[in-house]
Amino acid sequence: MMQIDLWKRLVIWTVVAVGLLLALPNGFYTRVETSNDARAALEAGGVAEGLEEQASRWPSFLPSGLVNLGLDLRGGAHLLAEVQVADVYESRITAMWPEVLALLREERGRIGTFRLQEGAPDELRVRLNERPEMAGEAAALVRGLSRPVSGVASAGSSDIDVSVEGADVVIRLSDAERAAMDQRTVAQALEIIRRRIDEVGTREPTIQRQGSDRILIQVPGIGSASELKEIIGTTAQLTFQPVVTRTDNGDMPPGPGNELLPSLDEQGVFYVLEQAPVVTGEELVDAQPAFDQNGRPAVNFRFDPTGARRFGNYTAENIGNPFAIVLDNEVISAPVIQSHIPGGSGIITGNFTVEESTQLAVLLRAGALPAGLEFLEERTIGPELGADSIAAGTTACIVAGIAVLVFMFLSYGLFGVFANVALLVNVGLLFGLLSLIGATLTLPGIAGIVLTIGMAVDANVLVFERIREELKTARGPARAIELGYEKAMSAIVDANITTFITALILYVMGSGPVRGFAITLGLGIMTSVFTAFFVTRLLVVLWFERRRPKTLEV
Incomplete structure (x- = not known):
């Protein structure tokens, strides 16, 4: 006979209750978001009128985590910036002059007087006035200031190249040092941009490197691209x-x-x-x-x-x-x-x-950008477009859900109703998990949810078909249900594991919207398997214990 222990039933219902409770704030998105912002302002020492009232719009004893909306759903600003890595060469070589000056002054008795000449921005050109024939000696002294380039690819390389051109000693950065500086400059610029945007308190920005010297910046909730450029566009050196x-x-x-x-x-x-x-x-x-x-x-x-x-x-x-x-x-x-x-x-x-002093403090606290930024692409996505995207995504989810519900009911009758209840629970659990981890939902993420709705009943279809086959052996309803779940398990696990591996590869190898799709698909697979194996089965067992039918209509 079918039997599910009491502690297992309690665990299943607890997981379902907690998941739906975590998903609950998303049903009151604007109210919860306003309350969260007001509480954050109060914790930061805000005294604006009405903050207390706004903070009380959502009970503090209930979860307040929300699924963050991405740029395409919320509206905001999009920038593609190119880091002017060549800017750091001049500052780096200029910073060497005091050290070179102190070294050559100590050797003035040998090399005579010297002076700094005008030259290219990324070089130091020192001319020997009295003894030009000592330029080689002076160059050898300056080479002693070189340091090894940091980085595995540049192991053993020196950071400067020192050459002699007539009476001039010319100091330039080596190619290995320039390549290493390019890497460091872009990485440092990316981190400082992230810190500056975080200082302003924006939600779930996307800041990632593209190519060798470009940075993609997408910030939901910002009013315009120019507003975003004011935050990050100043080098603040x-x-x-x-x-x-x-x-x-x-x-x-x-x-x-x-x-x-x-x-x-x-x-x-x-x-x-x-x-x-x-x-x-x-x-x-x-x-x-x-x-x-x-x-x-x-x-x-x-x-x-x-x-x-x-x-x-x-x-x-x-x-x-x-x-x-x-x-x-x-x-x-x-x-x-x-x-x-x-x-x-x-x-x-x-x-x-007051605003300028506050912004300057933010920029200085976050650190100076190591080089200037040239904005190659800037785009503002209005909240109206985001609202349209949400409405279209919601419509797609509703249509997909209704189609699946109707199909399951027409195909499997009462058992289809059990699968439909589990499907609704599945969607709730998915949003609960997304809220719990603070995931960002984008249009591709909504596509992942729609796909999850379509796939969520796959496991139930396999189970119900197995139960139909077992009923033909006349082993009785209870045994047919039990064998249906046992024999369908391997096929369900195999199918979902392969799909989950695909989602994992998309997450690891992809970026931005692709990752959003992979997250919702991966989490949807986990909730689908849970609801099919545990929630639907528990509903069937509860119904069977209450009705004790002699025959089954699947």
């Missing part, structure tokens, strides 16, 4: 550089080792600065919006121990000298150092609004 002079001549040659940068606040004013910064934003560990002593918006900053030591030493040695704070090649402030500044903390002032 902060440097603290010594001031050589101040001028109103924008065409003034800055001289070797210097650069001419405009003032952000003072129209027509330019500063000649030493190119090599004392401290950069890379040593920054924190930045917060604040107000200066006059009540104007500003940004407080704090360096790490290395940056704090360098910042403190420089301010101690240069009291009375101006010191430029440069953001993205614009001088936002050039205060005179009044005293030694220990501790590595300070304040950035300027003509900021």
